[in-house]
Amino acid sequence: MPTSLDSITIPQLMSFTDTDEQFLFCNSNTTHKVIAFASETVLQILSENHHWNADGTFRTAPSLFSQAYYIHVWDEYSMKPMFSMQEKNITLKPFSILIDFEQSSINAINKVFPSTKVKCCHFHYAQNIWKKLKKYDLVKLSKEEHIRRQIANIISLPLVPTNEINNCMEQIIDVLCNIDSKFEKFTDYVLNNYVEDARSSSDIWNHFDSIGERSHTNSHVEG
Known part of the structure; x- marks a missing residue:
């Protein structure tokens, strides 16, 4: 060896x-x-x-x-x-390359294939959402039916047309934060990372334009 x-x-x-x-x-x-x-x-x-x-x-x-x-x-x-x-x-x-939310991979693809669309895994997006629910101790609350529906709506944002994301998120925030103010930090996380002035452009994590064309997750290639 x-x-x-x-x-x-x-x-x-x-x-x-x-x-x-x-x-x-x-x-x-x-x-x-x-x-x-x-x-x-x-x-x-x-x-x-x-x-x-x-x-x-x-x-x-x-x-x-x-x-x-x-x-x-x-x-x-x-x-x-x-x-x-x-x-x-x-x-x-x-035309497109689907990856996890890894900035180094995004940078490399943009450098080698500048005209290629970079897409990030829907499963990992959902995983990130659940990690934040756990971090803010919101998992128990999220099991309630009316709250669970709104969490499902957030997880489904990658399948919504990009021009409708802001409006959808505003409605979700109104419902969640009116139910319990504990959701404010969580919804701020979603806004800051995926929606308004986001670290991750919606073009990267949104899959509406590729529905029916390609897979939206990397689950089948995980090592």
Whole structure:
């Protein structure tokens, strides 16, 4: 087993596919070690797909490495792991890439694919909402039917036309804060992070314009 990044050697068996296609296409020896795998067939499949899903994992990354990162596309049966590199006269220009709420990934995609739409996972958006409900000790209150409906409305905002989000949120705030002032901090969080002067543009977390075109979650690619 290698004990350092410099001592890693990729064996011939892992450098080619079973059909003798080159599989190892990047093995950088710069300050930040990067090893990437993809065959020409995989790159061709990527080039033919308009919508990608991407996800990084730290927990299952090989020892010595900080992260493993995967790019996936759908075929008619399921989501398939791929990867990307612009070479061999294959043009990679996805219409959209779905990721988790990771700013470093957003920055990288905007740099490499400036015309590509970045979309963030609906499941992770909902997860963020529930984390804040727990933080503000609102979970018990949220189980009440009239409150639960409003929480469901917040979680459904990614499926609402972007020009209707502000109006929907105003109605939700009126209901929740009139029921209990404890919801003020929670609704402020939603406003500040997703709606008014938000850290995350609604173009990134809203999926109304892609309903019926692509998946809205990254759950099936989680490592």
